Amino acid sequence: MITAGVDIGSTSSKVVVLEDGKKILSKVIIPVGAGSSGPARAFEQSIREVNLSREDIKRVIATGYGRTHFPGADQQITEITCHARGVYELLPGVRTIIDIGGQDAKAIRVGQGGIVSNFIMNDKCAAGTGRFLEVMSRILEINIEDLADLAALAENPASISNTCTVFAESEVISQLSGGTSREDVAAGIVNSVVGRVAGLVKRLGVQSEVVMTGGVCLNWMIIRMMEKELAIPVMASPMAQLTGALGAALFAFESAR
Amino acid sequence: MPEKLTSRNLLNQLQTRHYTNAYTAKMKGQLVGWATSIFPQEFCETMDLTVVYPENHAAAVAAKRGALPLLEQAESEGYSVDLCSYARINLAYMKSQAAEVPIPLPDFILCCNNICNTLIKWYENIATELNIPMILIDVPFNHGYEPTPAAIDYIKSEFEECIRQLETITGRQFNFERFQEVMKLSNENSRAWKRALDLNQAVPAPLNGFELFNYMSQMVCARGRKETGELFKLLIEELEEKISLGKSCYEDGEKCRVMWDGIACWPHIKHNYKALAKSGINIVCSSYPEAWVLLYEPGNMDELARVYSMIGNNTCMEYQADRREGEVRNFKLDGILFHVNRSCKVMAFMQYEQQRLVAARTGVSIMNFDGDQADPRNFAAAQFETRLEALMEIVSQNKSAKKSKEVMNNDPA
Numbered sequence: 001m002i003t004a005g006v007d008i009g010s011t012s013s014k015v016v017v018l019e020d021g022k023k024i025l026s027k028v029i030i031p032v033g034a035g036s037s038g039p040a041r042a043f044e045q046s047i048r049e050v051n052l053s054r055e056d057i058k059r060v061i062a063t064g065y066g067r068t069h070f071p072g073a074d075q076q077i078t079e080i081t082c083h084a085r086g087v088y089e090l091l092p093g094v095r096t097i098i099d100i101g102g103q104d105a106k107a108i109r110v111g112q113g114g115i116v117s118n119f120i121m122n123d124k125c126a127a128g129t130g131r132f133l134e135v136m137s138r139i140l141e142i143n144i145e146d147l148a149d150l151a152a153l154a155e156n157p158a159s160i161s162n163t164c165t166v167f168a169e170s171e172v173i174s175q176l177s178g179g180t181s182r183e184d185v186a187a188g189i190v191n192s193v194v195g196r197v198a199g200l201v202k203r204l205g206v207q208s209e210v211v212m213t214g215g216v217c218l219n220w221m222i223i224r225m226m227e228k229e230l231a232i233p234v235m236a237s238p239m240a241q242l243t244g245a246l247g248a249a250l251f252a253f254e255s256a257r
Numbered sequence: 258m259p260e261k262l263t264s265r266n267l268l269n270q271l272q273t274r275h276y277t278n279a280y281t282a283k284m285k286g287q288l289v290g291w292a293t294s295i296f297p298q299e300f301c302e303t304m305d306l307t308v309v310y311p312e313n314h315a316a317a318v319a320a321k322r323g324a325l326p327l328l329e330q331a332e333s334e335g336y337s338v339d340l341c342s343y344a345r346i347n348l349a350y351m352k353s354q355a356a357e358v359p360i361p362l363p364d365f366i367l368c369c370n371n372i373c374n375t376l377i378k379w380y381e382n383i384a385t386e387l388n389i390p391m392i393l394i395d396v397p398f399n400h401g402y403e404p405t406p407a408a409i410d411y412i413k414s415e416f417e418e419c420i421r422q423l424e425t426i427t428g429r430q431f432n433f434e435r436f437q438e439v440m441k442l443s444n445e446n447s448r449a450w451k452r453a454l455d456l457n458q459a460v461p462a463p464l465n466g467f468e469l470f471n472y473m474s475q476m477v478c479a480r481g482r483k484e485t486g487e488l489f490k491l492l493i494e495e496l497e498e499k500i501s502l503g504k505s506c507y508e509d510g511e512k513c514r515v516m517w518d519g520i521a522c523w524p525h526i527k528h529n530y531k532a533l534a535k536s537g538i539n540i541v542c543s544s545y546p547e548a549w550v551l552l553y554e555p556g557n558m559d560e561l562a563r564v565y566s567m568i569g570n571n572t573c574m575e576y577q578a579d580r581r582e583g584e585v586r587n588f589k590l591d592g593i594l595f596h597v598n599r600s601c602k603v604m605a606f607m608q609y610e611q612q613r614l615v616a617a618r619t620g621v622s623i624m625n626f627d628g629d630q631a632d633p634r635n636f637a638a639a640q641f642e643t644r645l646e647a648l649m650e651i652v653s654q655n656k657s658a659k660k661s662k663e664v665m666n667n668d669p670a
Contacts, residue, residue, distance in 0.1 A: 065639060080647040081654075104640070115654045118616065118623060119647060121640070203609060 001058045003256060005248025006043055006073065007082065008066030009241075011102030011130060012215065013038035015046040016245040017057070021253035025050045027242050033102065034066025043072060059256040061248040065103065077251055079244045080108055080119050083213050086247030088114025090238055095207040098197060098226065098234070099244075100216035102130040105197045107204040120204050125164070128196030130216050132165050136189045139172050140182055148221035151186035158188030168192065190221045198229040210234045215241040264492040268472060271488060275309070275478050276358060282307040283361035288427065291360075291383065292367035293376050294477050295548060297394060297416070297565050299443055301367065302481035303436040304423050308367065309360045311350075313477045315343040318356050319523035319631035326355065328632055342600045342631035344379040351383060362387065365426050367419075369394040371568040372548075373603045392422045396566050402576050404566045412562035440555035443481040449489035450476050451550045456496040457541045458588050461505030462514065463496045466540020467530045468506075470521045476549035505539075512537030513652045516584055518544050518611075519596035519604055524633035525641075532642050536649045542588045544569055544581070570603050577607065578614040585619040591652045594645075595625035599635040622655070624648040 002025070007014040010033050017025045028046040032038035043060075047053065054072065062073035063082040070076075079099070087094050088110065097108040105128045109118040122128055130144075137144040151157075158180050162168040175185050193216070201210075210232055216222055217236040227234045237243045283289050287307060292298065294312040301308050318324055324346055330353060331345035332338055350356055368380040368391060377393065384391035394415045397408045404412075420431045453472070457464050472492060479485045505511045517540045522529055533540065548569055553560035569577060584590065593615065595608055612623045624644050629635035 065643070076646075078643050078647040078650060080643075081650040113658070115658060116647070116651050117655075118651075120625070121644065203613075 001253065001256060002052065002056055003249050003252035004043070004046065004057050004060045005082065005245040005250070005252060006039060006060060006062045006064075006067075006070055007079065007242075007245035007248060008039045008062060008064040008070055009033045009079075009102050010065050011134075012241065013042040013066075014064075014242050014245040015042045016239075016242055016249045017046050017050065017052070018246075018249040018253060021250055021257075024246075025052075027239075027245070029241060034064070034069065039066060039070050040072075043070075059252040061252040061255075063244050063248040074252070075255065077248060080106060081116055082244040082247035082251065084108055084110045084114050084116045084247065085250050086239065086243035086245075087211055087213060087237060089246065089250055090243070091209065091211055091235065094209045094211045094235075096201065096204070096210040097213060098201055098210065098217075099213045100128070100130060100193070100197060100222075101214045101241075102134075105129055105200060107197075107200040109204055109207065118204060120200050122196070122200060127165060127168070128193050128200075130214070132168070132193060133189065133216065133219070135165055135169055136172055139169060139176070140186060140189075142182075142186075145218070147186055147189070148219045150183055151190045151221045153183040154187030155181070156184050157191055158184045160185075160188040160192040187221075190219070190225055194222055194225040194229050198226060201230060206230050206232055208232055211237050213237040213240065213243040217241075262491070264472075264488060264495055265468075267488050267491060268475060271479070271484055272474060276360060279307050279309045279361050280359070288364040289361050290365045290367055291363040291380075293369050293372065293380070295371055295551075295565065295568050296367045296369040297419075297561065298481050299436065299439050299561070300416070300419050300423060300431075302439045302443075303432060304427055304429065306423075306427070309363075310477050311347040311360075312343050313474055314350070314356070314358065314360050315346040315631050316474075316521070316523045317358050318346055318350075319633070320526055321357050322524065322633070323357050324524055324631050324633060327353070328634075330355075340600075341373075341375050341379070342629055344375060346631055348379065348382060351386065363389060365390045365392070367392050367394075369396060369565065371396040371565055371571045373570060373601070375602075390422065390426055392419050394419060394565070396571060399566060399572050399576070402573060404563055408566060409559055409562045412566060413558050416558065416562065437556055439481045440553075440561070442483065442486070444552055444555055446476070446480050446482075446485045446489065447549070447551050449486055449493065450480075450546075451552070453489055453492050453496060454542065454546060454550070455587075456493065456500065459500045460514070460589060461503070461507075461511040462539055462541040462588075463499035463504065463506060465506045465530070465534075466517050466543050467521070467526060469540070469543060469546045470526075473546040473549060476546070480549060480551070507534055507537060507539060509537060511539045511541075513591045513649055514539055514541045514589055515592040515594050515648075516540070516542050516544070516581070516588065516590055517594050517596065518581075518608070519598050520545055520601060520630040522596060522598075522628040522636055523631050525628070525636050525638070528638055529641070532638075532645055536645055538592075538645065538649060540594070541590070542584055544584075574607060574610060574614070577611055578618070581611065581615045582618050585615065585621050590619075590621055591655075592622040592624060592648050594648070595623065597625050597627050599627065599629045600632065601630065622648055622651050 030042040062070040067076040290308040327349040331349040
């Protein structure tokens with residue numbers, strides 16, 4: 001049986017196509033999200049790659065910020081529950097999930113069987129999210145993927161004290177024009193996100209094992225600094241930003257069976 | 258045949274009359290007061306004074322989507338966007354009197370800081386700008402489980418001063434016999450209100466939380482009046498009938514029972530109601546309307562001081578956690594929705610620790626969302642819906658897991 005999970009975030013669209021709830025047939029990421037052509041393109045590409053049509057897919061579950069607006073879905077489940085399901089499949093011992101997406105950050109407590117027992121989300125603000133890193137990378141004139149490597153070269157990480165993205169942007173510009181090195185500013189940016197998100201995790205209560213999901217977990221410096229901040233090992237999800245789509249595809253398989 | 262009077266119709270009539278009467282009184286040259294929402298109304302009711310409640314008015318303005326122009330007016334006059342939105346609405350209204358539901362300007366104001374301290378500066382501002390007298394009942398915060406004897410004595414001395422000031426303002430003597438009657442009536446109404454709230458312990462609950470918020474306005478504005486008792490008598494009859502028929506307030510049934518913690522998000526109340534109803538989540542109780550259950554022995558001034566001191570925001574962590582724990586048990590709750598209200602710093606101050614305590618003691622699922630009691634700009638519908646759906650998913654998963662466990666335990670094999 002073929003099922004699919006479509007995770008429509010604010011900045012990207014992710015699809016995982018599964019066979020019999022086990023084998024990943026295809027996985028696609030398109031870097032535009034809700035309200036764009038991204039979800040439809042990602043879905044079409046994911047089934048075209050393996051020569052399937054919509055009729056071949058027994059059930060499709062949509063998740064993420066844009067989940068209610070995807071016409072091809074049979075059901076919608078929140079990204080909180082889908083990330084927990086995806087993580088349980090990949091790393092069943094995990095009890096704490098840190099999901100940093102494009103527009104929000106979440107700390108999720110998972111019990112046995114991958115069931116969510118509690119979660120905390122950031123407040124209505126871009127601080128500590130992927131969007132914050134995007135804005136800051138643009139000021140540093142680097143690709144977001146290169147932020148970790150640049151931050152690793154810091155000698156005296158700068159302090160970015162503003163949590164508001166707009167204010168932090170001016171703060172970073174003034175630090176750069178004041179002569180602070182790009183490396184130190186990059187490290188300050190990483191620390192700012194880590195500090196903000198670690199606060200959420202501490203409020204939830206840190207329980208081993210801890211994993212990070214979402215696109216931001218590709219930034220190895222954030223993982224490293226998060227470990228330091230929480231004083232506990234933090235893993236990166238092997239499927240990073242595809243974890244939620246995997247969870248949705250698994251739920252689709254389980255409900256269609 | 259005349260249509261049967263429902264409690265909802267009666268509530269609308271009483272609320273309309275409340276505001277109309279205030280205007281009529283003003284036009285007749287009688288004194289009109291403004292009071293904070295949990296001011297000891299027994300004193301002004303005894304003096305037969307017309308009083309309106311700016312917080313209730315600001316909530317009505319916000320629910321009718323009229324808040325934004327007043328908020329912008331206040332901000333353009335220099336009030337910070339970080340101030341309480343009720344205060345901003347009211348301070349702007351004081352200047353422009355531009356609202357769909359108008360209230361007359363006050364001749365005196367009554368302030369009790371048992372719910373927050375912003376009220377003091379807000380009311381001092383009104384008193385200064387309009388050059389009118391202000392009566393303040395200053396209530397110390399209860400760091401212990403109960404008010405100290407010194408705090409009780411202090412509050413009682415303020416009651417005496419309040420009476421003296423009211424006599425000066427009105428030029429009339431305070432009638433202690435009438436005071437006793439008002440206290441008796443206020444307690445009867447509080448008991449009836451508590452009875453109505455407790456009827457929602459039934460499964461399924463006969464009333465949804467947003468209706469509780471609406472009926473609550475009568476307790477805010479007229480809890481010392483006879484007609485309030487009549488309203489709740491009718492409401493109780495209706496609720497008892499619904500319970501006897503096993504009727505849920507949702508057509509598709511009640512899938513999840515939660516408590517709403519904090520003030521309503523008035524500008525988005527329709528959205529909140531629809532989103533909750535769509536998920537089958539019912540607000541069966543709330544810390545908000547409960548605040549107007551004020552029970553004491555009529556005539557016992559120590560108890561009167563205590564009850565006005567023990568308002569949720571003015572009590573210690575342990576007392577608040579015990580109350581919530583009791584509600585989780587009595588109302589058979591699956592979860593609690595915490596409104597992280599940008600306007601109400603005093604409420605947000607203890608919220609996270611309350612969540613931790615109550616979740617640890619009861620295992621109930623917790624969800625919090627960002628919003629505001631009256632500023633429509635501080636709320637995101639999509640975020641609210643995601644959190645609500647996630648809560649529903651957690652509750653459903655927990656219920657299925659519990660059911661499977663029961664089946665396994667009952668399986669003779």
